[in-house]
Amino acid sequence: MKYCLECGSSEVEHRIPAGDNMPRHVCGSCGYIHYVNPKVIAGCLPVWNDQVLMCKRAIEPRYGLWTLPAGFLEMGETLAEGASREAWEEAYAKVEIGRLYALFSVPHISQVYAIFHVRLVDLDFAPGEESLETALYFEEEIPWDTIAFPAVHKTLELYFEDRREGRLRTHTGEIRRHGDPSTTAAFDITSV
Numbered sequence: 001m002k003y004c005l006e007c008g009s010s011e012v013e014h015r016i017p018a019g020d021n022m023p024r025h026v027c028g029s030c031g032y033i034h035y036v037n038p039k040v041i042a043g044c045l046p047v048w049n050d051q052v053l054m055c056k057r058a059i060e061p062r063y064g065l066w067t068l069p070a071g072f073l074e075m076g077e078t079l080a081e082g083a084s085r086e087a088w089e090e091a092y093a094k095v096e097i098g099r100l101y102a103l104f105s106v107p108h109i110s111q112v113y114a115i116f117h118v119r120l121v122d123l124d125f126a127p128g129e130e131s132l133e134t135a136l137y138f139e140e141e142i143p144w145d146t147i148a149f150p151a152v153h154k155t156l157e158l159y160f161e162d163r164r165e166g167r168l169r170t171h172t173g174e175i176r177r178h179g180d181p182s183t184t185a186a187f188d189i190t191s192v
Contacts, residue, residue, distance in 0.1 A: 001025045006032035038110040041151075042082030043070020044118040045101055045159055046093055051136035052156065053120060054143075055090045058132045062148035068155065069093065070115065071130075083116045091134045094121040102155045102171045104189075113151040117159075117168060139163075150175050150185040158191070 004010050010029030017026050017033050025034040045068055046053035054066045069090040073082040080097045087093040095118040102115040127134050137143075139160045147153040158171050173189035 001034060001036075004030060004032055005034060006030055038105075038107075038112055040073040040079070040082075041070050041111055041113045042073045042077075042079050042086060042116075043068050043113065044083040044087050044095060044097070044116045045155060046087060046091070046095055046118050046120050048120040048123065048136055050163075051138055052142070052159070053091060053093060053125060053134060053136055055127070055131040056133040056135075057130065057148055058127070059130050064132065065146050065148035066143050067148040067152050068115065070113070070152070073114075079114045080116060083114070083118065087118065088128070090128045090131050091125045092128055093125040093134075095119065096121055099168070100170060101168075102151070102158065104151045104154070104171075104173055104175050106151060106175045108177045113155075115151075115155050150187075154185075154187055154189070158189070 001012055004012055004027035007027060007030040010027050012025040012034060013028050014023050015026055016023050055069055056066050057063055069087040071086045073079065077085065084095055084097055087095045098117040098119060100114060101117040102113065104113040106113065125134055142156060154175065162168050169191045171189055171191045173187060175185045175187055177185055
């Protein structure tokens with residue numbers, strides 16, 4: 001950020017404002033403090049009987065890899081509305097929102113994932129503009145080596161573990177990278 005979004009007349013300074021303990025972008029002219037906060041990802045785990053609906057990404061990041069329908073929460077919408085919208089945008093899927101299934105903080109990229117367990121209303125789905133393909137997968141068919149994001153990979157692992165145990169839990173926790181960014185993420189997950 002270079003210029004104040006409030007007054008537009010001054011360059012911002014990166015400093016700790018009075019009464020705060022973190023560096024912020026502060027306007028040198030009007031004093032407005034520009035807070036930059038984590039992004040919220042709203043998504044869903046769409047199920048049909050024993051299968052999960054997945055989308056092959058047609059956009060960066062992770063073009064050509066598989067994911068669950070998910071994306072940035074828009075202003076003015078709830079988490080559930082965002083998850084439902086993402087299912088429609090990425091897979092033209094009509095879903096019935098269920099419980100919050102996974103809530104993961106990903107601090108190294110300043111994101112929070114909120115994934116709902118949802119039921120597909122019907123099988124009338126197709127790739128949206130952000131997807132190359134959409135497909136229903138049984139657990140043994142999941143393209144595990146081409147999953148786009150660690151949070152999606154972990155959500156799928158937890159879901160199939162829950163199915164085997166005959167229960168549906170809510171999972172919360174943190175996903176952190178340690179060392180080399182190309183290494184596997186470390187997870188600290190609580191399930192209730």
